[in-house]
Amino acid sequence: MKKIKEIKIQNFKAFQKEQVFPINGKHVLVYGNNGSGKSSLFWALYTLLQSSIKEDDGVKKYFKKYVASNKGTHQTLKNVFMDENEQSFIKLSAIDTATQHEETFTISHDVINTNDDANTLIQELNIASDFINYKLLHNFYRASHKQEVNLWPVFERDIFPFMTDGTQNWLDDIIKAPTLDVPRTPKGAVASRNRKQRYVDDIAALNEKIQNLLNEITGHANIFLKDHFFEGKDVIKVALSFEKKFKFDLIKNKIWEDNKQGQRHDQLHIKLGVEIYDDTIPEKWRAIERVQSFLNEAQLTRIAIGVRIGALRTRPLASARFKILVLDDMLISLDLSNRMDVVRIILNKEEKEDLKFFDGFQKFILTHDKGFFNLIRRNTDEEEWVYFNFNKDEKDSSAPKIKEDESPIQRAIKRFEEGEFEASGNELRKEAEAILDSFLDPDMKFFNQKFKGLSQKLDDAFKQLIDKRHKDFTEKFINDLDLSKLKKIKTDYSTDGTLTAEEIANLDSIKTRLFDFLIEFNEKKNRKELLITETKDILDRIMNAASHHSENPLHREELKNAIAKMIELKEHL
Known part of the structure; x- marks a missing residue:
């Protein structure tokens, strides 16, 4: 399987000096205000893929110097605020996830290596990929x-x-x-x-x-x-x-x-x-x-x-070995409920068999809605996604400012290192809420339910863990294990002359299963429940103190421990 590892764009549409997107084979979620360059990323990817089926002259026209009297230059996509002699290009690095072999493809006025019949990788990417933007829905x-x-x-x-x-x-x-x-x-x-x-x-x-x-x-x-x-x-x-x-x-x-x-x-x-x-x-x-x-x-x-x-x-x-799906504010005209229906489908949150064709795409989701961005972010895995924040002041001609978007836990750590303990505590609370929301609603079906405070969410999570503990035990033992076998296990059944060797072996297997389950039951399940309980203590001691006026100081070691507990809570839940 091939994935995009890195994208570099210079002097193309909204981008000016070289902008690097280190993606490393992950899916991409972008937030940006209007005019911040989201659509420029969309069209940079599309232009590079389409170049694979064009002659060189059909690609070079996008990187020519604009001359008003020359119609042959009127399709240029170079940034109008850059010096006309400044180099303009789009570069894409692809990585094979199995072998880690990398290849780089470039389109510019002088270099085009995407339409070479000796290497058809970008042609394959172009054939298998899809681009959908907001205009599609409006025009319907x-x-x-x-x-x-x-x-x-x-x-x-x-x-x-x-x-x-x-x-x-x-x-x-x-x-x-x-x-x-x-x-x-x-x-x-x-x-x-x-x-x-x-x-x-x-x-x-x-x-x-x-x-x-x-x-x-x-x-x-x-x-x-x-x-x-x-x-x-x-x-x-x-x-x-x-x-x-x-x-x-x-x-x-x-x-x-x-x-x-x-x-x-x-x-x-x-x-x-x-x-x-x-x-x-x-x-x-x-x-x-x-x-x-x-x-x-x-x-x-x-x-x-x-x-x-x-x-x-x-x-x-x-x-297809290589395919991307790029969505540029595709859901802009929908209310949040309908938007989440579509996102659940594209992300295949419920792992439906007939939606698995979405799973093979490396996805790029671009949005100007910060709430929508945050909702998708906390329901996606940071091991599989990278998050960018685009920002642009529409009143000037400067290039968009682009940075990787930090999660609440990342901001909590940064604020802690800067000595801003109250701000760190507030970010920690946001992280706890995101963890609990994702745990309680993994399929994103109840995001618009009646508001619940963090304390109630912790109680709900604790109850869910206890209920699952009982369900697991019932499924493994109560439903398929009769009482007589349990009573036999309490005795020295290995010396019971009334039992055959096969029956003794069967009881040994049941005994081993029972003890393995009880060990796992206490090691793993109890740790989750203990973390919920500890988070409730952190809520009272750290998070509430950070959010409200209080005489209770935020001590460094307590806050440091609270950050560690939130990281552990996320790993376990």
């Missing part, structure tokens, strides 16, 4: 109330470019002949009838190919919606149909020219059909016209995500 239902939803613009901008057909993304493949232009004579006139007919047949084949893709996406989307948004119940199903297709007369107008976008989006139409389950009618399914007018935003967003995930599922990803 931005039609006016009197119009049908036309998803062609959504597919053209947000889906086809992120899907691959062989080594080509779907949009680039569609823009090739036959849709680039109709057959013409050397003087530019439309070609003869015979050539036209062959060309019309090619157009029909392309239209059919697009519809077949839409059918496949629809199938995956409906399964996903039913199983993961509606708990296996029939609630909503969708259909995608290519209603207005490519035609000779449309293509004759050279619809891919820059000034023809409006005409293209008007003349090409992918219809979003939606049906709602209704058991009061014989057909059971009721068609909804103008879905943007009659479905609420949460329902529309779920449909959009279902279609997008359906598109992802159309690709053969199981055998």
